[in-house]
Amino acid sequence: MNRRPLLLLVCSSPLLGECLCRELAPLDCECRLVPEAADAASLTTDAALILVELLLAGEVGFQALRRLRSNYAGPLVLLSGSGRPSDEPWALAAGASQVLSYPLRHEALRALLPS
């Protein structure tokens, strides 16, 4: 039986999490909302994609990226609503594969998922 790819969303805001899950619904993934990066660390082996919120990840998103990247080789995306251009290079240095800003569009993530 084919399992749907697991998409971890590290975000401590239920309101934002719900909005994002609604946006990601067309991807046909199992979207799991995890409030803290520390909780996500134990689920990384099954994850096809991990999204980390910049400020709502239980800690600063860059720190969460480093923590997750240490034992996860898959696509790791930072979601940033700060509008600061420095987010992208710093996130890439911290281990992110990509940085996306709001509004998040599911099309932007489709290419990152395994076919």
Place this chain on the structure above:
Amino acid sequence: MLATVPAIVPDPAENCRRQWRQMALSALYTTSDGAGEQALARQLHALRTLLGEGGVPVGTADSATSLQPRLNDAQQVAERLRCVNGEEQAPALLQRCLDEAAAAPDVLAQRWLAQQTLAVLEWLHASCEAPHAAALPTLMRLCRQLYALLEVAQRPSWRERLRQVEIVLLAHFLRGQPFDAAVLQQCSGFFWALHYCLPDTWMPQIPLAMGLPDASMPQTPLAMGPPHAGSPQTSSTTRLPYMSFTSSLVAGNRGMFTLSEATGIDCAPIGEVPACMTPALQRMQGMLASAECAAPPSAPMVLQGYELAVVALQLRAMAAAILFGCLQALLVEHWSQALPLAERRRRCLQKRYGAARLEPGTLREALYELAEIWPPAHQSADLQVPLAGDGGSSAGSIRLAAIPTLLSRRLPTLNAARQAWFARQEEFAPHQLALQSELMMLERGAAAFKVRGIERLCGRLLELLMLLDLQGTLARFPGALLWRAHCHLLHLLDAAAAWWEAAPDQELLQALQDRSRQLLPAPPPANRVAEPAALGEDEAWHEVRRQLLGYVQSFSSLLDIQMRLEISGDGATWPVERLWRLQAALMPLLRYLLLEFSLALEQRRALRLPTTGCLWLCLQRDAEGGPQAQLRDDSAHQAPGAVQWQQLQHRVLKYAGAGIRCEETTLGRCFTLTLPLVLPVSPGGSPPRLY
């Protein structure tokens, strides 16, 4: 900088009327006085210029066309008055003429509008080459004037479009997003379109969608420059002006579209606040209501503001997203500057977070209100901070707001560091120089941004690395401590890059300091140094370095300041005797600089200047091959005062037979010590006595 935004000239519409009345009264007064014919002529000339000399005035108002001949008559009367004093006909004629003109302020407003638009275009043209920090507030001020003029000139459609541009610009600025030449050029498209439209009495309603990508239009921004021959204003053909006009309009729309795209927000003037956000909005209002007056916004409040902004954006409630984004920027500004929310700001935040729907005009009004209440500390964002790069050889100035960019782009070694590098000194040595260079840059940037945790940690790390370098293989390599400090530094940097709180680990700072103290060489006695003459050049050079560093470190510790000395150059090739004299000459200079730095520390804190100092000593040869040392100090720009300078010169000569001069540079000041082979004669007539 933001303070200039609310300091707008009085409402241009009202200003227009007021100036008109002033001119009229002035003209009447000078006429009835019987002695101001020339003043009257000047006023009439000004009126004629305003209405458009020698042509049909802008617009089609009857009052304008009837006004022009009367003004011509009045001008003739004024000229006659120059010859025949006491002409009684003039005041009555002039009064009638001015009455009519006063009834047509819209005509004047249109003329003014045309002038103002041209001024904006000229300004944009000048600013596109080199946009600067003040560009956006200036543009917003011009927009605000235009906005009011468009109302008087009865151009509601353009007024609506300008409102959208204003919202984009203002939101862009309030959110602290970078503003560059591209955005200015995008604006030019819009203003060119407005400029071309002004002479026409009709207002074509072209939907915004028409301005979207069009194969017939160039993708680059419109070329800047005055209207060329054949433009709608001068061409006699019908088709060309129409096409040209339409193209400009479409390009203008595209300009606005790309502008909004570049800024990452849509130009939505009105909209509902999504109902699902209500609980979060209520939470925010509760936080604002219960916040202490004297306290800055709390971290949860800033996070709540961020959540509201991104949720509105994700739900594509664009008007709310723009507003909440700017409110969030205001909260962050207070939070990062540790400023308490003043009552007026708190009321504004409560009111704006309480809106369930944004009516037309509300967003613009709210953004201008925010600009007015923006904390004045924001103005200091223009502070220029000199940054010293690799060993002080390269340097530049950066804007305070650019610190996170600096953190993110110039630290490849820090980010690439692995635990294995810190296992042994041999593994660490190849990376040490690059790491030190990045740490030094970070220290300066962090000081400017008042991220004291990073500044202190970098200072301690640099101090330890320098002492380790000095001790060479003699010291035990504290790999574990360095790796721990490195990880902690990255942790602090991650927080700082997100503009979040960065609290350093005090225990770690203490451990680094303790380790440095263990490595600190015993300082030489002031004014008297152990003579390394019995040593070879290499050993002597090492000994001189050790003693100088030890002196700076121990004296800094005594004064409770952080000051480092970086030494480079070809000291190993210097004769031992010169090294010894150099050391003797440097002692009083270093002491003076350390004391001066200590005395200015409070002032430096207040000015956001780095509280950690660094001196660069470079040994080299002068043009004639003689040894020469330069000591660079970027903590101050001025040479020492006359009395101190005299004392310094005296001591340098007395202790080392050396000459000293000071030059002011763009980055600070530079002291040059020359050590002649033949000892100079002191003012008393005898050669200096060397210790």
